Amino acid sequence: MLCWVLSVGDGDSLKVRCPQAPHERTLRLRVAEIDAPELRQAFGRKSRQALAALCQRQRAQVEIREQDVYGRSVARVRCQGADVAQAQVRAGMAWVAPGYARGDGDLQALERQARRQRTGLWAQARPTPPWVYRHRRSR
Known part of the structure; x- marks a missing residue:
């Protein structure tokens, strides 16, 4: 469905308005298969x-x-013709979410490439995955 992006919460979440949805609904979306830093x-x-x-x-x-x-609705999202999950992983701005990637070898390959090239968050010596960060903060 075609939607308009109203705002961006963080590196993997958006608020969108979708005219085709009932009552032209505003939805909170999480980009499928990735996890971005908090x-x-x-x-x-x-x-x-x-x-x-x-x-x-x-x-x-x-x-x-x-x-x-x-x-939130978990969704595949394309903006400006680009797959958002792939763009974020390629740029080193998100991890492939363990256990949530649906066999998309492209995402895994993009993450390996970003790691090798030390792109984005991979420029850090040992970046902390967001699921580890959230777990530490909840204790």
Whole structure:
């Protein structure tokens, strides 16, 4: 479905308005198959800026896959003709989410390439994955 991106929360979440949805609904989306640094983590703000540069105030092609535990729609998203998950991983602005990538070897290959080239967050000696960061903060 075609939507308009209203805002970018962080490197893997968006708020969109979808005219084709019932009542021209506003949806909170999480980009499927990736996990971006939290805003307070190293590269968190840069990841958000990269997603905003690609999608903010743009039309987005959205393919909803499921709902997450926070009530967001988990979706494949394309902005400006680019697959958002691939763009974020290629730029070193997100990890491929372990256990959530649906066999997309392209994403895994893009992450390996970004690691080898020390692109984005991979320029750090030992970047902390966001799921580890969230776990540490919850204790």
